[in-house]
Amino acid sequence: MECRHCCRTFTTVKEVREHERVSHEEKVRRKQPQRWKCTYCHLEFLSRHGRDSHVVTHFSNVMDEVWKSLDDMQHEVSAMLNECPICSCVMGSRKSFRMHVIHRHLIIDPETFISKTNVKVEVKEEVEDPLYERNLEADATTLRRSLGPRDSLSLPFFTNCSMTLELPIVFVANGVVLPGASLKLPIRSKNNMGTVEKYLLDKSSKTIAVGYRLSQEKMFEAATQVAVQQVTCWTFNSHVQYTLHVVGLQRISVDRISTSTCVATPLRDVTDEKTATLGEEFLKIVKPFIEKSDNVEITVQLKRLAEEKNFGALVDLFVSQLKNVSYVQQLEFLASRDVNARLQLCSQWIEDQISSTRSVPSSGTSSLQKALALKDPQSWKKVSRSTGGHKSPVQAVEEKLKQMALPEGIQDKVMGEVERLKSMNATQSEHNVLLNWLELVAALPWNVSENTEIDLIKARTILEASHDAMDDVKQRVLEHLAVCKLNDSVNGVILCFSGPPGIGKTSVARAIAQSMGRKFQRVSLGGIRDESDIRGHRRTYVASMPGRIIEALKTCRVNNPVILLDEIDKLYAGNSGSPSAALLELLDPEQNNAFHDHYLNLPFDMSNVMFIATANDLSNVEPALRDRLEIIEMSGYGLKEKLNIARRHLRARQLLKHGICPDYLTLDDGAIETIIEEYTMEAGVRQLERHIASVCRYAALKLAEACNDDVQADVVPDLQLPIIVTPLHIHRILRGKQMNRIKVVESMRPLPPGVCFGLSVTADGGRVMPIEASKSDGNGKVTTTGKLGKVLEESVHVAAAWLASNAKRLEMTPLKNYDIHVHLPEGGIGKDGPSAGCGLAAALASLATETPLRSDTAITGEISLSGHVLPVGGIKEKVLAAQRERLQRVVLPAANRQQIEKLDDDVKREMELVLVENIDQVIAAMLENRLFSKL
Numbered sequence: 001m002e003c004r005h006c007c008r009t010f011t012t013v014k015e016v017r018e019h020e021r022v023s024h025e026e027k028v029r030r031k032q033p034q035r036w037k038c039t040y041c042h043l044e045f046l047s048r049h050g051r052d053s054h055v056v057t058h059f060s061n062v063m064d065e066v067w068k069s070l071d072d073m074q075h076e077v078s079a080m081l082n083e084c085p086i087c088s089c090v091m092g093s094r095k096s097f098r099m100h101v102i103h104r105h106l107i108i109d110p111e112t113f114i115s116k117t118n119v120k121v122e123v124k125e126e127v128e129d130p131l132y133e134r135n136l137e138a139d140a141t142t143l144r145r146s147l148g149p150r151d152s153l154s155l156p157f158f159t160n161c162s163m164t165l166e167l168p169i170v171f172v173a174n175g176v177v178l179p180g181a182s183l184k185l186p187i188r189s190k191n192n193m194g195t196v197e198k199y200l201l202d203k204s205s206k207t208i209a210v211g212y213r214l215s216q217e218k219m220f221e222a223a224t225q226v227a228v229q230q231v232t233c234w235t236f237n238s239h240v241q242y243t244l245h246v247v248g249l250q251r252i253s254v255d256r257i258s259t260s261t262c263v264a265t266p267l268r269d270v271t272d273e274k275t276a277t278l279g280e281e282f283l284k285i286v287k288p289f290i291e292k293s294d295n296v297e298i299t300v301q302l303k304r305l306a307e308e309k310n311f312g313a314l315v316d317l318f319v320s321q322l323k324n325v326s327y328v329q330q331l332e333f334l335a336s337r338d339v340n341a342r343l344q345l346c347s348q349w350i351e352d353q354i355s356s357t358r359s360v361p362s363s364g365t366s367s368l369q370k371a372l373a374l375k376d377p378q379s380w381k382k383v384s385r386s387t388g389g390h391k392s393p394v395q396a397v398e399e400k401l402k403q404m405a406l407p408e409g410i411q412d413k414v415m416g417e418v419e420r421l422k423s424m425n426a427t428q429s430e431h432n433v434l435l436n437w438l439e440l441v442a443a444l445p446w447n448v449s450e451n452t453e454i455d456l457i458k459a460r461t462i463l464e465a466s467h468d469a470m471d472d473v474k475q476r477v478l479e480h481l482a483v484c485k486l487n488d489s490v491n492g493v494i495l496c497f498s499g500p501p502g503i504g505k506t507s508v509a510r511a512i513a514q515s516m517g518r519k520f521q522r523v524s525l526g527g528i529r530d531e532s533d534i535r536g537h538r539r540t541y542v543a544s545m546p547g548r549i550i551e552a553l554k555t556c557r558v559n560n561p562v563i564l565l566d567e568i569d570k571l572y573a574g575n576s577g578s579p580s581a582a583l584l585e586l587l588d589p590e591q592n593n594a595f596h597d598h599y600l601n602l603p604f605d606m607s608n609v610m611f612i613a614t615a616n617d618l619s620n621v622e623p624a625l626r627d628r629l630e631i632i633e634m635s636g637y638g639l640k641e642k643l644n645i646a647r648r649h650l651r652a653r654q655l656l657k658h659g660i661c662p663d664y665l666t667l668d669d670g671a672i673e674t675i676i677e678e679y680t681m682e683a684g685v686r687q688l689e690r691h692i693a694s695v696c697r698y699a700a701l702k703l704a705e706a707c708n709d710d711v712q713a714d715v716v717p718d719l720q721l722p723i724i725v726t727p728l729h730i731h732r733i734l735r736g737k738q739m740n741r742i743k744v745v746e747s748m749r750p751l752p753p754g755v756c757f758g759l760s761v762t763a764d765g766g767r768v769m770p771i772e773a774s775k776s777d778g779n780g781k782v783t784t785t786g787k788l789g790k791v792l793e794e795s796v797h798v799a800a801a802w803l804a805s806n807a808k809r810l811e812m813t814p815l816k817n818y819d820i821h822v823h824l825p826e827g828g829i830g831k832d833g834p835s836a837g838c839g840l841a842a843a844l845a846s847l848a849t850e851t852p853l854r855s856d857t858a859i860t861g862e863i864s865l866s867g868h869v870l871p872v873g874g875i876k877e878k879v880l881a882a883q884r885e886r887l888q889r890v891v892l893p894a895a896n897r898q899q900i901e902k903l904d905d906d907v908k909r910e911m912e913l914v915l916v917e918n919i920d921q922v923i924a925a926m927l928e929n930r931l932f933s934k935l
C-alpha cells in the first residue's frame with residue numbers, strides 16, 4: 001500500500017493511515033489558516049497578530065483610564081515598580097510591563113484580569129453605539145466622565161467593536177466623496193498606486209477608505225468608506241496610472257493607519273426632533289433646484305430621498321452636486337454627524353450662491369458700459385456724499401501744508417502759491433502744474449528727521465556680520481563714522497567706494513545706513529547725461545519733474561537718510577549740461593545746506609544727508625568731482641575669500657530667498673570651489689551668487705515636487721534629505737555656463753619664443769593679457785597691432801630701444817636686421833597704460849635669444865629707457881587674476897613692495913612673487929632657460 005502524499009509503501013492499510021495521519025494530515029491541518037476571535041467583539045481574524053493588534057485598538061481611547069487604574073493598583077499591590085499585579089512577573093521596563101498586561105491578561109486571559117484586579121470590564125450590551133452619545137469634538141475628558149468609578153470601570157466602546165472596519169486606504173487632497181455621491185479619483189502617488197495594485201486589481205477588496213490630506217503629514221479626522229465600481233488603468237509618458245470610479249458609502253472615523261490600510265469606525269448620523277422642521281424647510285429650498293437639475297439619475301435619487309424624508313442622505317447627495325464649495329468646507333460637512341448642522345450648512349451655501357449670482361451685473365450689460373458706469377462722475381459724487389464728505393485735492397494739500405512746519409521764508413511763499421491756486425479755474429492748465437508742485441512741497445521732509453546716533457560698536461558688529469574680508473575698508477568706514485560722531489555731523493567728507501563690480505560697494509553702503517539707524521536710498525546715476533536728471537526741470541516746461549535727489553527724499557520721507565550715488569563714473573556730459581557739475585553743488589558742504597532743485601525752486605537743506613558714492617573706474621570721474629570725494633579702493637577677492645563669502649553669506653541668503661530650509665541642502669566646499677574656478681570669471685561675487693541661486697532653484701524644484709500635495713499633480717518622487725550638491729551636480733546644473741578662460745591660457749602653451757603673459761586691470765577686475773612678438777627678415781621696423789593706446793605703443797618702442805642698446809652687453813643677437821611685430825590679442829578691445837613694459841621687454845629678449853619665456857609666469861611693470869622697473873597700480877587685482885588663471889608665478893616691480901605686503905597670506909603662500917628692480921632681472925626671471933649665461 002502506498003501513502004497518498006509521499007508514495008511510501010506499507011504492508012497494511014492501518015499502517016498507511018497511521019502514517020498519513022501522523023506525517024501529513026497534522027502538517028496539513030497546521031497549514032490551514034487559523035481563525036482567531038476578538039475576546040470582546042468576536043470579530044474573526046486570520047492571524048493571531050491581527051487579532052491582538054485589533055484588541056489593543058479597543059483600548060486606545062480609554063487607555064489613559066486603564067493605565068491610571070493599573071498604576072494605582074500596582075502601587076498598592078507591590079512596592080516594586082514594574083511588577084505585574086496579576087501574575088507578579090517583574091518586567092525590565094515600564095513599556096514591557098504594559099505590553100505584558102495587555103497581551104498576557106487583557107488579550108489572552110481577560111477573565112483572570114477582571115477577577116484578580118479591581119478593574120471591572122463591563123460590556124454594556126444595551127448601549128448600541130456609544131458614539132451617539134458623544135459629538136465629534138468629544139475628547140478623552142468627555143469619555144472619562146462617562147466612565148464609572150475605578151472599581152467598575154466600564155468600557156462602553158466594546159459594544160461597538162463589531163463595527164470596526166479594516167480597510168485599504170487611499171489619500172486625496174482635493175475632492176471629497178460624500179455618502180451616496182459618485183466620483184472619479186485619479187491615482188498617481190506611489191502609496192496610492194501601491195494600495196490599488198495590492199487590494200483592488202485582484203478584486204480582493206471592493207470597498208476602501210478615502211482619507212483626506214490636510215498637509216503632507218496631517219490627515220483629516222473623518223474619511224469616507226467607498227465602494228469601488230471600476231478601476232481604469234491608463235498610461236501616460238510610459239507611467240501607469242489608475243482612475244477609481246467610486247461611490248460613497250458612509251462616513252468613517254479613522255482610528256489607526258498602517259502603510260496602506262486603516263482601522264476605522266463608522267460614524268452614524270445623529271437625528272432629533274428638530275430635524276423634521278429643518279428638513280421640511282430644507283426641502284422647500286431645494287425643491288426648485290431638484291426640478292431644474294439636468295442629471296436625471298441624480299434627480300430621481302434626490303426625489304426618492306425627499307419622499308422618504310431621509311434628510312441626511314438627501315443633503316449629502318445634494319451637496320455633492322453643489323459647485324463652489326471648497327475642499328475645507330466639504331470636509332467640515334463630511335465630519336458633521338448632526339443632520340441638522342448639515343442641513344443648515346447646505347442652506348447657507350445655497351443662499352450664498354444665490355446672492356453672489358445676484359451681485360454679478362446682468363450679462364446684458366457690456367463690459368464697456370460697466371466701465372463707463374464706474375467712471376460716471378455722478379456716481380462718484382453719490383459715493384463721496386455717502387462716505388461723509390470728500391475733500392478736494394486743493395483743500396487737502398492746503399490743510400497738509402498748514403499743519404507742516406515749513407522753514408521760515410518758504411512758508412510764506414508756499415501759502416502765497418496756495419492762494420493763487422485757489423483763485424484759479426480748475427480747467428486752466430497751470431492749475432494742475434501748481435497743484436502738483438504744492439503736493440511735492442507737502443510731501444517733502446522739510447523738518448522730519450530720524451533720531452539717530454552713531455554707535456560704533458553696533459556699526460562694527462553690523463559690518464563684520466554682513467561682510468567678509470575687506471578689513472581695511474571696514475576699518476576706514478569705522479574711522480569715518482568716528483569722525484562724524486565726534487563732529488556730530490555727516491557733512492564734510494563724501495566717501496566713494498571704487499572697484500570692480502560685485503565686490504560689495506552697494507552692500508557696504510547699505511550696512512553703513514543700517515549701522516547708523518538711518519534710511520537708505522539708492523540713486524542710480526548710470527547713463528545720465530542730462531543735468532536736469534539731478535537738478536530737475538524748471539516748472540515752466542511741459543511734463544517737468546523734480547530731480548532724482550529730491551525724488552529720493554520724497555520717497556524716504558526723512559531729511560537725514562544715507563543716499564547712495566551709485567555709478568558716478570557713468571555720468572556723461574551731453575547737450576543739456578553736465579550732471580557732474582550739478583553734483584558738485586550737492587556734494588559741497590559749503591553749499592548743500594541750500595540745494596536748489598529747478599523744479600522745486602526752493603532751497604532745501606541737504607546738510608543732514610549722508611552721501612556715499614560708488615564707481616567702477618575712477619578715471620572716468622570728472623577731476624573736480626573726484627576732488628570732492630574720499631576714495632576708498634576696493635579690490636577683488638581671492639579664491640579663499642570668495643569661498644568664505646559664499647559659505648557664510650551668499651548660500652544662506654539664496655536659501656532664504658528660495659524658501660529652502662538650510663538643513664535640506666548641503667552645498668559643500670568642493671562644489672563652491674568648482675563654481676568659482678570653472679563657472680565664474682570676476683573680481684566680485686555676483687556671478688557666484690547667481691550660480692548659487694541656480695543650485696537653489698534645482699533644489700527648490702526637487703523639494704517642491706516632493707511636497708506636492710495637489711492630487712491633480714500627484715507625483716511624490718523619492719527624495720533623500722538633505723539634497724547633497726557635489727561638483728558633479730554642479731556640472732549638470734550649470735551645464736553650458738562653463739568659462740573658457742582656462743583654455744585660453746592653456747591653449748597658448750608651450751609658449752614659443754617672444755610670447756608671455758602680461759597683466760592688466762579693467763573695470764571688471766584684473767585680467768591675464770597675452771603679449772606676442774615675432775620677427776621676420778627686415779631692417780628693424782616695429783609694427784604694433786591689437787588696438788594699442790599711445791602709452792602702450794610708446795612702451796613697445798622703449799623696450800625695443802633698450803634691447804638694441806643692451807644686446808651687446810647681454811650677448812644677444814640684435815634685432816636690427818629683423819622687422820618686429822608686436823600683437824596683443826583680443827584686438828577688438830582697446831588697451832593702454834605703461835604696465836606692459838616689462839612683458840614687452842621680456843618678449844623681445846626672448847625673440848633675440850630665441851629662448852621661450854616661462855609659461856607659468858605672468859608679468860607686470862613699467863620700464864624706463866635706462867632699464868629701471870617702475871611701480872604700477874592694481875597689484876592685488878593683477879595677482880588675483882594670475883591666481884584665477886592658475887599661473888604660479890608673478891613678476892612684479894620691487895617698488896610695489898608696500899602693496900605686495902598687503903596681499904592676503906593665502907595668496908602669498910600660493911603664488912611665487914618675484915620682485916624685480918631692472919630689466920636684467922626681468923629677463924632672468926622670465927626666460928625658460930635660467931642658465932642664460934650673462935644673467
Ligand SMILES: Nc1ncnc2c1ncn2[C@@H]1O[C@H](COP(=O)(O)OP(=O)(O)OP(=O)(O)O)[C@@H](O)[C@H]1O
Nearest residue numbers: 466467468500501502503504505506507645649685
Ligand atoms: N565681502 C562680502 N561679504 C558678503 N557679501 C558680499 C561681499 N562682497 C560682496 N557681497 C555680496 O555680493 C553682492 C553684490 O554686491 P554689490 O551689489 O554691493 O556690488 P557692487 O560692488 O555695488 O557692484 P556694482 O559696482 O555692480 O554696483 C551683494 O549681494 C553683496 O552682499
